[in-house]
Amino acid sequence: MRVFVAGASGALGIRLVPQLIDRGHEVIGTSRSPANAERVRVLGAEAVALDLLDPGAVRKAVLETEPDAIVHQVTALAGVRFSKHLDRSFAQTNRLRREGTDALLAAARVAGVRRFVAQSFAGMRYARVGGPVKTEDDPLDPTPVETMRETSAAMTYLDEAVTDAGGIALRYGNFYGAHNDGLLAPVRKRQFPIVGNGGGVSSFIHLDDAAAATVLALEHDGPAIYNIVDDEPAPVREWLPVLAKTLGAKPPRQFPVWLARFFAGEAGVMLGTESRGASNANAKRELGWSLRHPTWRQGFAEAYATPAASTSEPRSSAPANVDRPQSASR
Numbered sequence: 531m532r533v534f535v536a537g538a539s540g541a542l543g544i545r546l547v548p549q550l551i552d553r554g555h556e557v558i559g560t561s562r563s564p565a566n567a568e569r570v571r572v573l574g575a576e577a578v579a580l581d582l583l584d585p586g587a588v589r590k591a592v593l594e595t596e597p598d599a600i601v602h603q604v605t606a607l608a609g610v611r612f613s614k615h616l617d618r619s620f621a622q623t624n625r626l627r628r629e630g631t632d633a634l635l636a637a638a639r640v641a642g643v644r645r646f647v648a649q650s651f652a653g654m655r656y657a658r659v660g661g662p663v664k665t666e667d668d669p670l671d672p673t674p675v676e677t678m679r680e681t682s683a684a685m686t687y688l689d690e691a692v693t694d695a696g697g698i699a700l701r702y703g704n705f706y707g708a709h710n711d712g713l714l715a716p717v718r719k720r721q722f723p724i725v726g727n728g729g730g731v732s733s734f735i736h737l738d739d740a741a742a743a744t745v746l747a748l749e750h751d752g753p754a755i756y757n758i759v760d761d762e763p764a765p766v767r768e769w770l771p772v773l774a775k776t777l778g779a780k781p782p783r784q785f786p787v788w789l790a791r792f793f794a795g796e797a798g799v800m801l802g803t804e805s806r807g808a809s810n811a812n813a814k815r816e817l818g819w820s821l822r823h824p825t826w827r828q829g830f831a832e833a834y835a836t837p838a839a840s841t842s843e844p845r846s847s848a849p850a851n852v853d854r855p856q857s858a859s860r
């Protein structure tokens with residue numbers, strides 16, 4: 531197939547392009563900045579500079595390149611400072627999830643592109659009731675924390691728009707596996723605390739496994755939604771000390787809820803105490819997906835227990851992170 535990867539220069543895009551090429555697909559890869567187009571070209575794709583918020587340009591690019599499939603991997607999270615008010619940090623990404631998705635779907639319709647896969651997110655979205663691990667059929671949180679309402683709504687918008695059009699939305703876990711992952715700096719600096727009992731559950735996914743699932747989703751008929759997460763959803767109190775140790779950092783601080791609310795806001799408290807994890811059973815069964823990094827326990831060690839990983843600074847802040855309680859940590 532000819533696959534149009536919107537966001538080919540991003541954290542996931544640069545893993546996805548080589549896997550698609552290895553699988554025998556031709557890739558057209560977009561970046562926003564012409565400078566990053568070179569990065570995409572080096573990966574073996576035909577590079578196109580594109581602003582996803584320009585529907586005319588999106589339509590032109592899709593019509594000119596004549597793809598068989600489109601993948602939407604565009605976010606605007608590099609360099610974002612995550613604040614207590616998640617909706618502010620995610621404002622541009624939310625636009626890309628709404629207007630960007632609409633532009634790509636409209637272009638797909640005009641160009642007769644039948645396969646469409648888009649990046650969604652599994653963390654902090656499922657209803658905070660019942661068991662700790664949720665399937666795609668479980669309800670989403672009907673009352674998201676106020677500071678992340680628009681972010682939740684934008685993800686739901688994307689899920690619905692994509693599946694209504696017959697495509698596949700992939701609810702990825704927290705990405706890890708790159709030397710500049712957003713979690714590394716706050717954990718190293720003890721700015722990511724265990725909140726309360728640390729019972730909020732996170733689901734992780736190694737970037738290589740996320741890319742592999744995306745390739746399979748492109749070859750699969752929609753509509754569908756899949757959680758693309760590893761086998762071991764885990765409470766913050768379990769994974770955070772392991773990550774800190776792997777990075778050679780001091781153990782994480784422990785914050786009572788009231789203190790975390792002050793520094794990290796309601797979303798940070800929710801992430802640390804109430805968030806639910808996600809099940810990958812459907813993706814494994816229906817996509818035939820298997821993971822090279824089935825759990826973060828092994829994956830963190832492989833990704834970070836090297837001098838390069840443990841000394842490099844990230845270029846962006848943590849995904850779904852809490853605000854950095856800097857004054858408390860100094």
Ligand SMILES: NC(=O)c1ccc[n+]([C@@H]2O[C@H](COP(=O)([O-])OP(=O)(O)OC[C@H]3O[C@@H](n4cnc5c(N)ncnc54)[C@H](OP(=O)(O)O)[C@@H]3O)[C@@H](O)[C@H]2O)c1
Pocket residue numbers: 536537538539540541542543560561562563564566580581582583603604605606607608609651702703704705706710711712846849
């Ligand atoms: N599930 C998760 O945990 C999750 C999800 C997403 C991101 N993240 C994390 O967030 C950090 C930053 O992500 P990232 O490296 O993928 O960077 P990013 O800034 O989110 O960019 C992703 C892609 O979108 C493109 N893009 C951005 N704005 C665009 C626009 N208006 N029109 C068209 N394309 C646009 C970028 O192009 P340019 O390269 O030219 O800017 C890039 O190809 C990474 O650490 C990543 O792991 C985590």
